[in-house]
Amino acid sequence: MSTSSKIPRLAISAGEPAGIGPDVVLAAALRDWPAELVVIADRGMLEARAQLLGLQVDLRPYDAESESPSCAGSLSIIHEPLAINARAAIAESANAAGVLAALKRTTLGCISGEFDAMVTAPVNKAVIADSGVPFSGHTEYLAELTGSDQVVMLLAAKELRVALATTHIPLASVPAAIDQNLLLDVLRVMDKDLRSKFAIASPQISVLGLNPHAGEGGHLGMEDLEVIAPALEQAISEGINVSGPWPADTAFNRRLSTETDAYLAMYHDQGLPVLKFASFGAAVNITLGLPIIRTSVDHGTAFDLAGTGKADPSSFFAALESALGLISAQ
Structure with missing residues (x-):
């Protein structure tokens, strides 16, 4: 203050x-x-x-x-x-x-x-x-x-929080923009600020996959296996409580959402439609990493x-x- x-x-x-x-x-x-x-x-x-x-x-x-x-x-x-x-x-x-x-x-x-x-x-x-x-x-x-160096856009409404790995870029540019270093930097910021700014002692972060069905074992794209999964393994080794990659179409189910303090979506229109549908007019945009x-x-x-x-x-x-x-x- x-x-x-x-x-x-x-x-x-x-x-x-x-x-x-x-x-x-x-x-x-x-x-x-x-x-x-x-x-x-x-x-x-x-x-x-x-x-x-x-x-x-x-x-x-x-x-x-x-x-x-x-x-x-x-x-x-x-x-x-x-x-x-x-x-x-x-x-x-x-x-x-x-x-x-x-x-x-x-x-x-x-x-x-x-x-x-x-x-x-x-x-x-x-x-x-x-x-x-x-x-x-x-x-x-x-x-x-x-x-x-690294900021993260997070939208919050009641108990639902959704952060973005990429923000205002064309959809066609998203796959190339996502790499392990970016995801690790974003997860570190999320973990730090959920603890320091939200007073969550042990934040649980659920990460969405990039492709439909999180790549379906590589049949629908390799990014989930070759980029996202290794980044999550590294984050876990650093003590960050993270899980995924989860298929985006089912990740907001009741069971996972009750175990999640914040979701990480890969791009703007992946996670935000869910949050805005649930709470449009009552959600808040919070910038992490500042x-x-x-x-x-x-x-x-x-x-x-x-x-x-x-x-x-x-x-x-x-x-x-x-x-x-x-x-x-x-």
């Missing part, structure tokens, strides 16, 4: 200003929280969105010396200006620099200890890329900014819902609550 406050201080990046990030951030400001919420965003943008949504939220300037939890109707703000006025549902690549500046300020504040954790609203990768800045996602950006705590929503910018009052803030609330839980576990 930061030394400047006796209560947790959560830094929030509002994400893509044309999306539902501002909507869910403002929704959070309508509740009491046992922490100080500090949003890094363009003040005028948030004021305009609040007016559009018919919400009364007092945006008070951030005071580093404050020790007061956020109360309903009030939100601390660090003004990070956008290049042009933001409008709901109308994305502007000119504002990408402001979005990234807010994300950087949020991250650096966590690194310095000014903030205890960061919670991110969704950004739009295409809008940022259209501005001329290469950007493959929050996870990769935060890894570079914090100098982290020297800071970062949680996020499990959904995108949803331009069609921005400014309509129909955006569901449940995942954002869950991300805030998860951040507080991770702080308490340390």
Whole structure:
């Protein structure tokens, strides 16, 4: 916890200003929280969105010396200006620099200890890329900014946790991207952070196979036998409690799931559909392997819902609550 406050201080990046990030951030400001919420965003943008949504939220300037939890109707703000006025549902690549500046300020504040954790609203990768800045996602950006060698995307909902060996890459690139070193690095990060950030004394990790039926003994691909299985053997020799590779279509059965603290899927759309089907709107994206705590929503910018009052803030609330839980576990 930061030394400047006796209560947790959560830094929030509002994400893509044309999306539902501002909507869910403002929704959070309508509740009491046992922490100080500090949003890094363009003040005028948030004021305009609040007016559009018919919400009364007092945006008070951030005071580093404050020790007061956020109360309903009030939100601390660090003004990070956008290049042009933001409008709901109308994305502007000119504002990408402001979005990234807010994300950087949020991250650096966590690194310095000014903030205890960061919670991110969704950004739009295409809008940022259209501005001329290469950007493959929050996870990769935060890894570079914090100098982290290996980070892992993990989505969590209630007792189900699913981590990814590869993240935002084309499906055709997945087999070549997966090797024993990568899997070992990911498993080491998972084991370490499940212990340190989730306070799980002896985490059990179940690993999914790459191919249908985990390769069917090599008849449906050799990666499960030649890459994944040897990596798991090495992980076990290092004291990591890991099992697999399991066929992805049956790995989430009741028996195995009750014995599993976290699953490791080989690619984005292998494990996440199961988790999102079970808990869409209530899941939380957590980045493992960072020297800071970062949680996020499990959904995108949803331009069609921005400014309509129909955006569901449940995942954002869950991300805030998860951040507080991770702080308490340390």
